[in-house]
Structure formats: structure tokens, C-alpha cells
Amino acid sequence: MGDRDLKMLFRGHSASPYFMAGQQVLMAAWRKAKRSKALPGTWREVGWVLTLRTFLQKIGCLEVAAWRWTTRLGGIIDLDPSSGDFDQTSGAVGHNTREAWRLTHFERWLARSDARIDSRQCQAIIYNEQRCTLTRKLVANDSHRFAVVTGASVSPQKFEVMLSHKDRRNGREPNTILCPWCKEARGADWEHMVSKCNASGKPPELAPPTDLLQRRLGWASIARAHSYNFAVLDWMAEVRQRILEERYEHMSSAPKVQGTGRIAAAATAASYSSSNDHSNRQTAKGAAAATSAATATATAAATRQPQKRKAASQSSGRSASAGGDQKAVTSSSTKSKLSTPAKKRKCSEVLNGCPPLKKCRRSTTAAVPGGVVS
Ligand SMILES: [Zn+2]
Known part of the structure; x- marks a missing residue:
């Protein structure tokens, strides 16, 4: 079975609604700081600031000070205009977050070594962005x-x-x-x-x-x-x-x-x-x-x-x-071959948002023999 984190990694950040939403918040804050030449807001644990902090933490960035994060690949995200590191292009900030996001997914796959042979065999591998x-x-x-x-x-x-x-x-x-x-x-x-x-x-x-x-x-x-x-x-x-x-x-x-x-x-x-x-x-x-x-x-x-x-x-x-x-x-x-994926799609549409896997798979199973064995 394909690994969910490796699939995320290769489908790319733009296929992740979570990443895209978090990135929007980050870039809006960055633009605000750039325009006003002041901190983008009050540093606290509510509202969009909390969203931003949670997002960056979840994609593997380390909060080293208010409005300042580092990534494990050496990138810096700094939203304080008085800091020397603020003077990055929006492209560089975006790149740092994408890199951190990919590394996080890669390491989640590596951490699955008890369940996956491929992960177990590749424990010695270090993430490489170019690769x-x-x-x-x-x-x-x-x-x-x-x-x-x-x-x-x-x-x-x-x-x-x-x-x-x-x-x-x-x-x-x-x-x-x-x-x-x-x-x-x-x-x-x-x-x-x-x-x-x-x-x-x-x-x-x-x-x-x-x-x-x-x-x-x-x-x-x-x-x-x-x-x-x-x-x-x-x-x-x-x-x-x-x-x-x-x-x-x-x-x-x-x-x-x-x-x-x-x-x-x-x-x-x-x-x-x-x-x-x-x-x-x-x-x-x-x-x-x-x-x-x-x-x-x-x-x-x-x-x-x-x-x-x-x-x-x-x-x-x-x-x-x-x-x-x-x-x-x-x-x-x-026509009968087509019906299987079509049914499956329909099924997952109906059950979308629930934990429907078991039910969905069973009904797919029931639908298959006519299509494949005939
Ligand atoms: Zn052989």
C-alpha cells in the first residue's frame, strides 16, 4: 500500500488544503509586516496568530522567538521587520515552508518503520531536497x-x-x-x-x-x-x-x-x-x-x-x-470495467467526511466480481 506521507510529498504542497490555507495566513502576515514596517499583529494564542503558530509547528518549524521560526533544513522565517532576517523575498519565505512541509512528511514515513518494509529498509537515508x-x-x-x-x-x-x-x-x-x-x-x-x-x-x-x-x-x-x-x-x-x-x-x-x-x-x-x-x-x-x-x-x-x-x-x-x-x-x-472505479468514486463521495473505509471497501468488493471475473 502506498505510504500516505510519500503520496502527499509527491502530489505536492498545492494538493494539500491544510498547507495552502496555512501558507495563506503566513504570507498575509508577511505582506502586512512588509507594508506597515511593523509587527503584523499582537503575539498571542488566539485568532489568526494561533492558526499561524500551529501551522508552522505542524509542518516542523521551530518557534525560536515571537515572530521568528527556523526550519530543520536551515531556513528562517522572520516576521519582525526590525530583524536582519526579515529582508527575504516572499518566494524565499514560501520556499522555506514548503521545504519544511516536505521534510516533515518524509520523516513521518521514516518513522513508520514498524509497519512498512520500505521505511525499515531506508532508516539510514537522510532527506535531501534536490533528490x-x-x-x-x-x-x-x-x-x-x-x-x-x-x-x-x-x-x-x-x-x-x-x-x-x-x-x-x-x-x-x-x-x-x-x-x-x-x-x-x-x-x-x-x-x-x-x-x-x-x-x-x-x-x-x-x-x-x-x-x-x-x-x-x-x-x-x-x-x-x-x-x-x-x-x-x-x-x-x-x-x-x-x-x-x-x-x-x-x-x-x-x-x-x-x-x-x-x-x-x-x-x-x-x-x-x-x-x-x-x-x-x-x-x-x-x-x-x-x-x-x-x-x-x-x-x-x-x-x-x-x-x-x-x-x-x-x-x-x-x-x-x-x-x-x-x-x-x-x-x-x-462498460463493466468502468463501473468498478465509478462505483467506488460514487461510494466515497457519499461517505466523504466519515470514517467510511470499511463500509466502502466492502461494497466495492461486492461490486467487483461481475466486472473482473466475467
Ligand atoms: Zn524470479
Whole structure:
């Protein structure tokens, strides 16, 4: 499942209403101080001053004096016109808060090491602003790359474990799960699929990254060339796409016995809940593509398909820029495929603002078998 803080980080500050509102208060105060050449107000714990103080504290700024904060990356926010540090541009003040906000989200992910393998593996990583920017540029509009860098890739091994939680009778030990490509046991985790599997079709010239964060989540390394960073993330995105396509191809061709439907439904729900909105669209498309590809060729999935991947990322860029245009989805999906995300969206609209996840997921599960198994 993608990490919520990493998703916030890569969707950007402008997708966070909390950040945007807090930033408005800060900049209004800054403009007032600039115009009046006096303190923007009375320093106290009520009204907008309290809003400002709470906001800056929540995004990781340290209040060192009245109207003065420092960020842990060395930035200063000073709203006292008599201070030497007041003389910053509004751009610099804004940059300091955005940087602090990103660092806070990154560290929240790092602090989740008891629950997340990726976080656990990257404990030695120190936040780097440049790295974050480079990675964001690599991701661009591609939903699979977005999923990879936010930890939403689900390896076959992880997937089986998730299924066995949903359905105890199906429970299997993680290390008995075969890699779908090389059929080796104990080898279906993310690391194996990305870099160790000898049947993955990985370009031989692509050496595994030595940097932990790049190795696990495909983040750009500032010590490596752009072409290498791009190749690593693009390969990981391709691995994720193929795992998903094969997963749904397998499911759509499975016989319609009672149990299978339920497993497929649980699996689809698990996969949907593990991705962001972009990925939902892409996953539905991937499932549709896999379904039609299943009849065309069963072996094609076993070989590497760079063109297909390229086409998919182009189309994902198109649908993303269309801003959720349903037509982009409809063109590559059947009506029944479309109904699942549409229902899910409707469901979350109705339940918006409540803690509806459980209820929502259950009804999504109920809606799925007709769409995917048929
Ligand atoms: Zn393998």
C-alpha cells in the first residue's frame, strides 16, 4: 500500500488544503509586516496568530522567538521587520515552508518503520531536497512510477500474504510462494522481482542501485547520472505494471467457482486500496488490457515489452492531463470495467467526511466480481 506521507510529498504542497490555507495566513502576515514596517499583529494564542503558530509547528518549524521560526533544513522565517532576517523575498519565505512541509512528511514515513518494509529498509537515508525534486521530475505523470516511489508496489509474495489475511483458508507461508517468472521459491518479494530474478528480462546493463532509497523505491540518486536514475525507475515501473497485468490476467481466466470469485474480489479490493486515484484508473485499464491480451497471447507477458510500457505511460499521461476525463478510460475499458472505479468514486463521495473505509471497501468488493471475473 502506498505510504500516505510519500503520496502527499509527491502530489505536492498545492494538493494539500491544510498547507495552502496555512501558507495563506503566513504570507498575509508577511505582506502586512512588509507594508506597515511593523509587527503584523499582537503575539498571542488566539485568532489568526494561533492558526499561524500551529501551522508552522505542524509542518516542523521551530518557534525560536515571537515572530521568528527556523526550519530543520536551515531556513528562517522572520516576521519582525526590525530583524536582519526579515529582508527575504516572499518566494524565499514560501520556499522555506514548503521545504519544511516536505521534510516533515518524509520523516513521518521514516518513522513508520514498524509497519512498512520500505521505511525499515531506508532508516539510514537522510532527506535531501534536490533528490526529492529530481524524483518528482522522473515521475512526471506516470502512474506506475508514482506508485513505485510512494511504496505502492505489491510483490507476488506480499500479495499472497494480503490474500491469506483476507481468507484464512487460503493462507500460505510467505517463503513457499513461487516467483511467477523464474518459478523459484522464496523469491517473490519486491527485491527479487526488480533486481534478482533471472527471468525478469531486466536489461543486463542496468546495475542494481547501491543507494537504499533508490533500490527500494526508485528515487533518483544525486550521485548518479539522470539516464541511470531514469532507467532504474522506469524498469521498476515496468516490473510493477507486469506484475499487475499478470495478476489480473490470471484472475480473469480463472474458472468461476464460488471461492475464486471471492478471492478475486478481495484481491481487487486490496489492489485498489493500495493505489492512489491515478493508479486506480491505470489499474482498471491494466486489468482491461490484460483481459484482452489474455486471448491474444499468453506468452507475451513473459517477455519484456518496452513498447507496450511506453504506450501505457503515454496514455496515462494523456488521461491524467485530461483531468479524470472518463472518455480516456472508456476507450480502453468495457462498460463493466468502468463501473468498478465509478462505483467506488460514487461510494466515497457519499461517505466523504466519515470514517467510511470499511463500509466502502466492502461494497466495492461486492461490486467487483461481475466486472473482473466475467
Ligand atoms: Zn524470479
